[in-house]
Amino acid sequence: MIKRKWQINGKVHNIQFEEESRLLDVLRDRLGLTGTKEGCGEGECGACSVIIDGELKLGCLQLAAVLSDGTDILTIEGVEKTALGKRIQKSFLESNAVQCGFCTPGMVMATYYLLSNNKNIDRRTIKTALSGNLCRCTGYRSIFEAVELASGRK
Amino acid sequence: MYIGKNIDRTDGWDKVTGKIKFIADIQMPDMLFGLTVRSPVSKGKLKEIKFDKNFDFSDITVVTAKDIKGENYIHIIKDDMPCLASGQIEYLGEPVALIAAKNIRKAYEALRHIKVEVEEETPLLGLEEIVKTYKREPHSLTYFYQPQINKGNIKEGFDEASYIVEAEFYTGFQEHLYLEPQGMMTYQKNGKFYCVGSLQCPYYVRPAVAKVTGKKEDDIVIIQAPTGGAFGGKEDYPSLLAAHTALLCQKSGKPVMMIYDREEDISFTTKRHPSYVHHKAGVMKDGKILVLESTILFDAGAYVTLSPVVLSRGTLHACSVYSIPNVRITAKAVKSNIPPPGAFRGFGAPQTLFAMEAFIDTIAHRLKLSPYEVRRKNLLKTGSEMATGQQLTEGVAIDRCLDRLISISDFKKKFEIYRKQSKSRETEILKGIGIATVLHGGSFTGSGELMLKSKAAIQLNPDGTLEILIANTDMGQGVQTIFPQIAASKLNIPIELVKCPLPDTSRVPNSGPTVASRTTMIVGRIITLCCDELLNLFEKHYKEKIKIDNGILLLTKSKKRIPFRKAASEIASKKPLYIEKQYDFPPEQVWDEQNYKGTAYPVYSWGAIAIEVEVNKYTFEIRPVNLYTVYEIGRAINPKSAIGQLEGGSIQALGYGLMEKCELKNGKFFQNRLQTYIIPTSEDMPEIKTEIIEVPYPRGPFGAKGLGELPHNGVAPALRNAVLNALGIEINEIPINPETILKYMKNRGLV
Ligand code: FES
Ligand code: FES
Numbered sequence: 001m002i003k004r005k006w007q008i009n010g011k012v013h014n015i016q017f018e019e020e021s022r023l024l025d026v027l028r029d030r031l032g033l034t035g036t037k038e039g040c041g042e043g044e045c046g047a048c049s050v051i052i053d054g055e056l057k058l059g060c061l062q063l064a065a066v067l068s069d070g071t072d073i074l075t076i077e078g079v080e081k082t083a084l085g086k087r088i089q090k091s092f093l094e095s096n097a098v099q100c101g102f103c104t105p106g107m108v109m110a111t112y113y114l115l116s117n118n119k120n121i122d123r124r125t126i127k128t129a130l131s132g133n134l135c136r137c138t139g140y141r142s143i144f145e146a147v148e149l150a151s152g153r154k
Numbered sequence: 155m156y157i158g159k160n161i162d163r164t165d166g167w168d169k170v171t172g173k174i175k176f177i178a179d180i181q182m183p184d185m186l187f188g189l190t191v192r193s194p195v196s197k198g199k200l201k202e203i204k205f206d207k208n209f210d211f212s213d214i215t216v217v218t219a220k221d222i223k224g225e226n227y228i229h230i231i232k233d234d235m236p237c238l239a240s241g242q243i244e245y246l247g248e249p250v251a252l253i254a255a256k257n258i259r260k261a262y263e264a265l266r267h268i269k270v271e272v273e274e275e276t277p278l279l280g281l282e283e284i285v286k287t288y289k290r291e292p293h294s295l296t297y298f299y300q301p302q303i304n305k306g307n308i309k310e311g312f313d314e315a316s317y318i319v320e321a322e323f324y325t326g327f328q329e330h331l332y333l334e335p336q337g338m339m340t341y342q343k344n345g346k347f348y349c350v351g352s353l354q355c356p357y358y359v360r361p362a363v364a365k366v367t368g369k370k371e372d373d374i375v376i377i378q379a380p381t382g383g384a385f386g387g388k389e390d391y392p393s394l395l396a397a398h399t400a401l402l403c404q405k406s407g408k409p410v411m412m413i414y415d416r417e418e419d420i421s422f423t424t425k426r427h428p429s430y431v432h433h434k435a436g437v438m439k440d441g442k443i444l445v446l447e448s449t450i451l452f453d454a455g456a457y458v459t460l461s462p463v464v465l466s467r468g469t470l471h472a473c474s475v476y477s478i479p480n481v482r483i484t485a486k487a488v489k490s491n492i493p494p495p496g497a498f499r500g501f502g503a504p505q506t507l508f509a510m511e512a513f514i515d516t517i518a519h520r521l522k523l524s525p526y527e528v529r530r531k532n533l534l535k536t537g538s539e540m541a542t543g544q545q546l547t548e549g550v551a552i553d554r555c556l557d558r559l560i561s562i563s564d565f566k567k568k569f570e571i572y573r574k575q576s577k578s579r580e581t582e583i584l585k586g587i588g589i590a591t592v593l594h595g596g597s598f599t600g601s602g603e604l605m606l607k608s609k610a611a612i613q614l615n616p617d618g619t620l621e622i623l624i625a626n627t628d629m630g631q632g633v634q635t636i637f638p639q640i641a642a643s644k645l646n647i648p649i650e651l652v653k654c655p656l657p658d659t660s661r662v663p664n665s666g667p668t669v670a671s672r673t674t675m676i677v678g679r680i681i682t683l684c685c686d687e688l689l690n691l692f693e694k695h696y697k698e699k700i701k702i703d704n705g706i707l708l709l710t711k712s713k714k715r716i717p718f719r720k721a722a723s724e725i726a727s728k729k730p731l732y733i734e735k736q737y738d739f740p741p742e743q744v745w746d747e748q749n750y751k752g753t754a755y756p757v758y759s760w761g762a763i764a765i766e767v768e769v770n771k772y773t774f775e776i777r778p779v780n781l782y783t784v785y786e787i788g789r790a791i792n793p794k795s796a797i798g799q800l801e802g803g804s805i806q807a808l809g810y811g812l813m814e815k816c817e818l819k820n821g822k823f824f825q826n827r828l829q830t831y832i833i834p835t836s837e838d839m840p841e842i843k844t845e846i847i848e849v850p851y852p853r854g855p856f857g858a859k860g861l862g863e864l865p866h867n868g869v870a871p872a873l874r875n876a877v878l879n880a881l882g883i884e885i886n887e888i889p890i891n892p893e894t895i896l897k898y899m900k901n902r903g904l905v
Contacts, residue, residue, distance in 0.1 A: 034179035035172020037382075039333045040416045044828035047333060076172035089170040093162050096794040099802060100630030101169030102333040102382030108170060130836040134828075136333050136383050137630045138798055139805035140836050 005069045008033075009078025017064055024048045024059035027075060035076035035105045039134070046133030047102060049109040050075050056113040058132075076105035079112055088112055088150040097146035099137035106133050111147050121151050155704070156639040156649050157856045160794040164635045164654070165380070165628065177337040177351050177379040178413045185339070186215060188402045188412040189261045191251035191268050192422070193243045196277035196491040196821035200243055203251050206267035214264045215254040215406040222401065224368030228394050229361050235457035235494065237366050237397050243272050244456035245493050246821040247422040249394075254402040254410050277491035280818050281324065281428040281453045284488050288451060296489035298454050299462035301469045303541050303750045306480030311445025315436025319517050323433070323509035324887040325870075327816040327823070328426035328809075330498055331833050332629075334382020335419040336391060340399035341409035347400050350377045353392035354384045355667035356659050357625050362393035363400045374400075377658045384629035385806070386497030389669055390460055391423050420826045424496030425816065427452040427464055427487075431472070431509035436480075437517055441528035445480035448472055450506060454487035455494035461487040464495075466599055468502025470754045471867075473541045474510040475552045475591045476532040481541040492818065497669060499803060500866040503594060504810065508888060511590040511871030516884055524569070525875060526560060529591055543751050551786035551849045552760040556591050559762035562843060563782040565589060568766065569879060576882045585779075586880025587766045590868035595755025596851075596860035597672040600745030603737060603756075609663040610680035611734035612641060614688065614726045618719030620647070622654040622681060623732075624665040626673045631862055632795040633673055639791050640678050640855050644685040646702040647718045663734055671759070671860025674791065676737055678855035683735040691733070695725050740853065757851050759859045760786040763804070763868035765840070767876045774892035774899075776877065778808060778840040781869070786847040788859030793846065796861060800844050803865030809834045811870030811888045 001016045008031065017026045027033040027050070039047035041060045048059035051074040052067065067073075079085030088111050091097070098104050107130065114121065114129040121129075126147045135143060168174040191203065203218060205211055219226050219240035226240065227233040239248045250270055255261035278284065278295075287295055312318065338351030340363075349363055356376035364371045376396070381388060395412055402410040414423070429452050436445040450469060454461035469485040500507075514532075518525040534540070536550045560566060568587045576584055597603050611623040622641055628634040638652035655661075665677045692707060693700050699710040707716040725731055745752040766780040783804055790796035813832045817824045825831040850857025870888050877883070877890055885898050899905040 028179075034175065037176070037334070038178070039335075040828040042416070042827060042829060045333065080171050089167070092170045093166040096160075096163070096798045098163060098166050098169045099632070099798060100333065100381065100383040101165070101174060102176065104169050105172040108172075127836045127839065134331075134333065134833060134835060136331050136385075136806070136833065137802045139801035139803075139842065140834075140839050141801055141842050142794075142798060144836070144839075 002065045004067065006067065007070070007072045009075060010081070019065055021064045022060055023050070023062035023064045023067065026064045027059060033075050033077050037102055037105060039102065046110060047106040049106040049133065051109060051113055056110060076108060079108060084115060085112055088115065091146040091150035095142045095146035095149055097138060097143040103133060103135040107135065107143060111150065114147065115151055155646060156643045157789070157791055158793060159639070161635055161639055161649065161792055163632060164638065174380050176334055176382055177339060180339065182341060182409040185409040185411055186254035186256060186402065186406055187258045187261050188252055188254040188399055188410045189265050190249045190398065191253060191265065191270060193239065193246060193248040193250055193272055194270055195243065195272045195274050196246040196279060198243050198272040198274040200239060200241060200250060201271040201273055204269040204271060209264065209267035211264065213256065215402055217252040217401045217405050221405055222366060223404065224366045227365070228397055229365045230390050230393065230459050231462060232458040235459060245491050247493055249398065252398050252402050254406055277821060279491055279821050281430055284451060284453055284490060285430045298458045298487040298489055299465055300486050301466055301750055303469060303481055303483040305541050305543065308445050308447050308480045308482045311480035312436040315444045316439045317437045317521060318434065319437055319520055320434045321513055321516050321886055323431045323512055325429045325505045325508055326889065327428055327495070328498060328814050329420050329816055329831055330385045330387030331831070332383030332385060332387055335414045335416055336388065336395055336423055337413040338392060338395040338399050339409060339411040340396065340403040342403055342407065346373045346375055347403065348375045348377060349396040349400060350379050351392055351396060352381045352388055353378055354388045354627050354629060354669065356657050357664045358390065358667055359393050359396045360659055363396050366397040367400050367404055375658065375660045378627045378656045380656065381627060381629040385499045386501065386669065387424060388629065389497040389667065391496065417827050420831055421823055422493050424494060426498040427454065427461065427495040427502065427505065429505035431506060433509060433513045435517065437521065441517065441521060441523045441531045443476060443478050443532050446473060446478050448483045450483065450485035452487045453490050453492065453495065455490055455492045457494045459494040460496050463599065464497065464502040468506040470542065470595065470599065471503035471593065472506040472510060474507055475534050475593050477534045477538040478532065478541065483541070491821065499806065500863045501670065503863070504807065504866050504870065507592050507867045508871045511592065511868065512874045512886065515588065515875040515878055519878060519884060525589060526566060529556060542754050544753050549757065549849050549851060551847055552591055552593065554847055555760050555762035555784045555786050558845060558847065559589065559764055559782060559784045562845065563587065563764035565764055572879050576880055582771055584769045584771055584880040585766065586769065586876040587764060588872045588875025588879055589762065589764045590872040590875065591762045592867040593758040593760050594671060594860065594864040594867055596675050596757050596759060597755065598670050599754055600747055603676060604739040606666045608666040608676060608680060608737045609734055610665040610677050610684065611663050611732060612681065612684040612688065614722050614731040616723050616726045616730065618651060618722035620652045622652065623662040624677050625657045625659070625662050626665055626668045626677050627657060629668070631799055632792065635795060636674060636791050637678065637681060641681055641685055643856065644682045645688065647705045651718065671862045671864070674858050675854045675860045678858060679853060680735050680737050682855045683738070684733045687733050687735060691725060692721060756853065757859055759788065759861055759864045761864050761868050763872040765869065765872045765876050767873065767880060769877060769880045774895040776812060776890065778812065778873070781808070781840045781842045783865065784845045784847060785861065785864060786849055787861040788851040788854050789848050789857035790846050791856065791858055796846060797844050799862055800865045801842055803862070804842070804869050805834050807866045807869035808873065811873040811890060813889050813891055815889050815891065
């Protein structure tokens with residue numbers, strides 16, 4: 001068993017997990033943070049996106065053990081508590097960028113990352129920023145609009 | 155009052171915040187995790203399931219065919235698919251046993267210590283093999299279903315025609331790739347089995363579980379968990395998953411969950427049927443089609459499952475939107491040794507519509523006519539007779555869709571410019587534009603809705619809230635939002651009072667499956683009938699005529715005004731008031747299943763699609779640039795949700811036409827992971843312009859017709875036609891990716 005002390009969604013957690021655990025499993029099974037989804041388990045769909053120390057990462061490819069004490073993790077459950085996060089979530093709802101909702105947490109995380117780091121965005125940057133997140137329901141246009149809406153461009 | 159309004163999804167906030175619980179997000183105490191033991195070969199006799207003696211199986215639950223207390227098959231149309239194979243193996247991956255363990259890791263470990271031995275036989279694999287055999291010795295194949303359409307006299311048609319045009323078309327598998335993989339959990343309580351899972355049709359699952367477990371249907375409860383996309387892929391397959399988890403639960407006495415991983419999901423669950431279509435038409439000089447003779451083959455896989463109905467719809471959409479006086483269509487669902495393909499948005503229609511819409515452009519190309527003119531010459535109009543003899547008496551809107559499309563896409567001008575440029579040698583990027591015009595029949599085929607006898611209900615609670623009780627599922631398409639809009643508008647009450655929970659068969663009547671673009675149109679209608687009945691009951695209660703205005707009951711004689719909530723607390727004071735109605739099937743809808751004659755569908759939705767592409771002359775890379783679509787759907791209850799459906803469907807169809815390749819290699823799907831099975835990403839998106847035309851359907855709720863499947867019908871052929879415009883080459887298969895183009899170029903000696 002590995003022991004770690006991480007800051008998750010603003011709170012310090014002491015956790016234990018097996019050496020080979022993926023961050024995705026630690027979040028979902030140990031911490032009950034089931035908002036982060038598993039769509040493929042091989043880094044292709046983006047449903048497991050989380051932010052680790054300010055970087056957008058895939059929970060299914062992230063070995064938990066390599067994250068040292070003090071690592072800062074933001075998941076979909078924590079995003080709602082930030083002003084930007086809330087704005088993004090509202091925009092997704094308003095733009096009808098959600099259908100089944102399975103891709104949505106990952107999309108929101110990728111959008112959060114994009115908008116926290118870029119002030120000037122256009123369709124091109126949005127398309128690139130979300131290219132690691134698959135959505136099978138919407139056809140993406142409404143998602144692009146949601147991102148624009150959240151960015152204040154619309 | 156809420157019709158035509160962009161109401162936000164009622165489940166939206168729970169989804170954007172990640173709070174909503176999909177099946178994999180749920181845990182129960184003592185829950186086991188189940189896995190499937192599968193056949194390693196495509197065909198043969200099951201010899202033995204070997205459990206490694208050196209592995210401790212003591213805390214592993216194992217189920218084989220011998221443990222089945224009920225009957226060993228999955229109830230779908232024909233009960234021919236075993237729940238667990240015990241003798242004959244019919245496809246690679248066929249389930250032969252089930253195991254369950256305390257956790258996933260343990261279950262996988264046990265799985266590695268089980269070996270399945272099969273005495274191999276020669277399987278029939280792949281559409282090409284099927285077509286080859288069909289041409290050589292058709293009697294050697296097994297057919298699950300063979301519908302025929304005959305209209306007019308094809309000989310006379312061919313005699314009279316100026317030209318004969320012939321072509322063959324192929325479409326491949328398409329994987330649904332709902333983002334949430336298949337998942338189900340079964341637990342026992344008070345002698346009943348509760349199956350909770352990601353599913354489309356709870357009342358399909360219930361009898362399937364009852365049959366396998368040997369229980370009465372009343373002892374089986376099916377509950378839909380929020381479902382992360384389905385598109386037909388969770389129509390029949392969850393019956394198998396529920397049966398499997400129920401068997402493990404029955405044997406272990408513990409809750410059992412099964413979540414497929416992506417590779418297992420792509421490898422063994424249903425897909426869109428691969429198709430072969432041969433068209434031969436007799437055409438006049440001006441493009442008028444006098445006769446169409448067609449052969450349609452669908453690879454139907456190892457068991458019957460849904461193939462007959464999928465092929466039926468495919469056959470009925472094979473003439474697309476054209477009025478053709480003489481028609482003969484011979485269609486066959488061919489048995490092979492692959493996992494049974496199944497329902498997928500469009501249900502057979504995208505395959506045959508690809509062939510017909512591509513064929514129209516083939517005719518135009520060979521006769522040097524404009525694809526627009528050829529369509530215009532043959533388009534169905536009010537009064538036209540379809541291939542089944544169905545007379546279209548009203549609401550034929552395809553001409554309006556087409557004309558609007560031509561104008562917003564500037565098709566005529568672009569088509570001519572691009573056609574000329576395709577001959578020029580200078581440019582590296584060749585542009586092309588293609589169109590398609592399509593239809594989709596709403597609800598079940600023929601007498602299907604009569605047989606279904608769907609019942610839906612509303613329940614008025616003492617606190618004035620109204621619940622919509624239907625078996626129809628929200629898998630992302632918005633049932634839980636649209637239905638409150640319908641009921642609140644019908645009753646004229648605030649929408650906040652109306653809720654539409656996810657179905658639980660212990661609470662909701664059987665309003666039929668969530669398929670065939672039927673939910674809004676058919677079940678929505680039943681809900682309006684229930685609302686009418688509620689008003690009747692209010693009038694009986696107050697003994698006078700009542701109008702409801704914005705949540706206030708206006709008693710017309712006594713001029714009293716009673717708030718809806720208060721009235722509800724009076725009429726439903728002791729217990730909730732439950733009102734159930736059955737679908738009133740229109741008696742004029744008569745269908746002759748034997749001869750494929752009559753009213754195949756009560757109404758059609760229409761669509762016209764144009765797509766503009768850029769093809770790189772050297773790399774053959776195709777980039778879709780603009781996608782224009784015009785859809786006629788009766789009435790958009792919630793326009794932003796309708797547009798979401800139309801765009802989402804269009805992009806799935808773009809993937810189908812452009813990139814989604816799934817090949818069989820020795821009975822196995824080669825592209826069985828997300829790394830290899832490619833679907834459209836944000837970077838592949840063209841600019842999309844979607845327009846809705848509304849010609850209300852009198853029997854639909856507020857005029858609404860079906861719209862969920864329509865957008866999957868036209869994009870792939872439009873894309874093929876755009877490539878024809880760009881390169882001047884008729885490509886007759888999808889997906890059209892760079893390798894496909896290269897193959898055609900090579901065949902024609904162009905590279
Ligand atoms: S689950 Fe991590 S990328 Fe798909
Ligand atoms: S909303 Fe279903 S996958 Fe994106």
